[in-house]
Amino acid sequence: MSDSNQSLPPYSENSAMVEEMVRSFAAKHIRPHVMEWDEAQFFPVELFKQMGELGLMGVLVPAAYGGSGFGYQEYVSVIVEVARVCGSIGLSLAAHNSLCTGHILTFGNEEQKSRWLPKLASAEWIGAWGLTEANTGSDALGMSTTAFLDGDDYVINGTKNWITHGKSGDIVVVMVRTGEKGRSDGITALVVEKGTPGFTHGKKENKLGMRASETTELIFDNCRVPRKNILGMEGEGFKQAMKVLDGGRISIAALALGIAKGAFDAAVAYSKERHQFGKPIASYQGISFKLADMATDIEAAELMIRKAADLKNQGRPVTKNSSMAKYFASEVAVRCATEAVQIFGGYGYTKEFPVEKFYRDAKLCTIGEGTSEIQKLVIAREILK
Numbered sequence: 001m002s003d004s005n006q007s008l009p010p011y012s013e014n015s016a017m018v019e020e021m022v023r024s025f026a027a028k029h030i031r032p033h034v035m036e037w038d039e040a041q042f043f044p045v046e047l048f049k050q051m052g053e054l055g056l057m058g059v060l061v062p063a064a065y066g067g068s069g070f071g072y073q074e075y076v077s078v079i080v081e082v083a084r085v086c087g088s089i090g091l092s093l094a095a096h097n098s099l100c101t102g103h104i105l106t107f108g109n110e111e112q113k114s115r116w117l118p119k120l121a122s123a124e125w126i127g128a129w130g131l132t133e134a135n136t137g138s139d140a141l142g143m144s145t146t147a148f149l150d151g152d153d154y155v156i157n158g159t160k161n162w163i164t165h166g167k168s169g170d171i172v173v174v175m176v177r178t179g180e181k182g183r184s185d186g187i188t189a190l191v192v193e194k195g196t197p198g199f200t201h202g203k204k205e206n207k208l209g210m211r212a213s214e215t216t217e218l219i220f221d222n223c224r225v226p227r228k229n230i231l232g233m234e235g236e237g238f239k240q241a242m243k244v245l246d247g248g249r250i251s252i253a254a255l256a257l258g259i260a261k262g263a264f265d266a267a268v269a270y271s272k273e274r275h276q277f278g279k280p281i282a283s284y285q286g287i288s289f290k291l292a293d294m295a296t297d298i299e300a301a302e303l304m305i306r307k308a309a310d311l312k313n314q315g316r317p318v319t320k321n322s323s324m325a326k327y328f329a330s331e332v333a334v335r336c337a338t339e340a341v342q343i344f345g346g347y348g349y350t351k352e353f354p355v356e357k358f359y360r361d362a363k364l365c366t367i368g369e370g371t372s373e374i375q376k377l378v379i380a381r382e383i384l385k
């Protein structure tokens, strides 16, 4: 069995149907533009509107708020099928669904959910989520962006870095310091809508991979947002962010799995077609053993991701399993993409074939939403507590 589609059974009643729908959408609307968007660093807003019509921008949002009302298994299938065609679009979908939308869905009150979720689920609005700053990535608690209450408004000052959809996003959930620096109860989550005075975006990053996923700075200069835009209570923002990342890491693991599958499928096909010394290169053990390792890695990553998705669906503790899935799958993506380039030889080093892009995109998975080192820290902490 050479096709990574067929390795495992469907994980929910709907996941096979969702996979099929997303696969055909991606083949028609994403695949033809992948390299053009990558080279131009073009973030295709219109594509996200189309994905909104299909329900892909509110996968986990209940139907009552205009979403698809699916669980994590279907969500994993969506991200995998998009990422096996284009990692950038997979990353942006994951950031929109898990981070911005996921934060409001999990911690918003009824009025906030009714106000924002239908817009996010339909893709009328694209969502962003701001935790990271220039000097505080892994160590997010040290953030410098502050907010203080002035009458009925919070006044925000500071800069967030590396924010997916920082420019094209219509709404951002931003973590700000409202208390003592370094204390987990000193962080608060606020919602800021585009067009709010004092809120702008800064420079756009010129990236190695994931180039069609927009990444920019967010700048807050005496930006006033109404007090009612707070998610939960003052001081709860850090704990909320860590919970949001528990779900987000499952989506980054799925993103990595999609990239690994895309690279694997390309490598299998090429190794059967490419002849050297009078035989297909797949007939040499040096190549076929690479494929065997890739297939084994992919199967193991998928099992870990599906287990984490299952725990998340059941509302059981998932911190350790989502970190394990994210850590393992992202390293698998890097290994599979590296081997795929090797199997393509010189052609793999060109932009004529898709594997060089998988190779560049895969690396992000070991960095975004917590690096591999930070995942090990989380896993160790969970084991030893």
Ligand SMILES: Cc1cc2nc3c(=O)[nH]c(=O)nc-3n(C[C@H](O)[C@H](O)[C@H](O)COP(=O)(O)OP(=O)(O)OC[C@H]3O[C@@H](n4cnc5c(N)ncnc54)[C@H](O)[C@@H]3O)c2cc1C
Pocket (backbone or CB within 6 Å): 095, 129, 130, 131, 132, 134, 135, 136, 137, 138, 139, 161, 162, 163, 164, 165, 207, 210, 215, 364, 367, 368, 369, 370, 371, 372, 373, 374, 377
């Ligand atoms: C394309 C892209 C999109 C992103 N999108 C978003 C977004 O939408 N919103 C958002 O808030 N952030 C976003 N990020 C930020 C991302 O989450 C951070 O880059 C990531 O958390 C790492 O932080 P850092 O880059 O500051 O690295 P650093 O924290 O400076 O880490 C540098 C190195 O030191 C290691 N390290 C740090 N601390 C330890 C430790 N205690 N033990 C061992 N090793 C350690 C790290 O593993 C890494 O190898 C994005 C990043 C990228 C590249």
